[in-house]
Amino acid sequence: xxxxxxxxxxxxxxxxxxxxxxxxxxxxxxxxxxxxxxxxxxxxxxxxxxxxxxxxxxxxxxxxxxxxxxxxxxxxxxxxxxxxxxxxxxxxxxxxxxxxxxxxxxxxxxxxxxxxx
Numbered sequence: 296x297x298x299x300x301x302x303x304x305x306x307x308x309x310x311x312x313x314x315x316x317x318x319x320x321x322x323x324x325x326x327x328x329x330x331x332x333x334x335x336x337x338x339x340x341x342x343x344x345x346x347x348x349x350x351x352x353x354x355x356x357x358x359x360x361x362x363x364x365x366x367x368x369x370x371x372x373x374x375x376x377x378x379x380x381x382x383x384x385x386x387x388x389x390x391x392x393x394x395x396x397x398x399x400x401x402x403x404x405x406x407x408x409x410x411x412x
Contacts, residue, residue: 364400373401374408381408 306313311326320333366382373381381399388396394412401407 371399373406375406376404378403
């Protein structure tokens with residue numbers, strides 16, 4: 296008695312996807328001993344298709360001014376204009392066993408500072 300259902304593409308015994316028939320006109324399940332003659336499929340059309348994920352378009356590059364002004368704003372006082380609010384981002388500029396470099400940009404005057412951590 297069959298445990299699984301789901302159409303002619305699946306093994307009714309174990310649920311595996313059935314391969315296309317080989318030279319002997321028998322479809323053999325790769326997961327169990329289920330075998331079915333191709334004549335059982337007479338009158339049925341079985342199709343398969345490979346669907347790839349769509350290629351995503353890369354975002355259009357923006358001005359350097361816009362890209363440097365993105366990021367989290369923190370409460371840090373700018374050493375040039377003396378106002379609160381700077382955006383930061385980090386990069387690994389030195390070897391992997393050393394700390395990362397933090398770049399700060401003032402949201403008011405766009406002055407940039409760096410700090411090695």
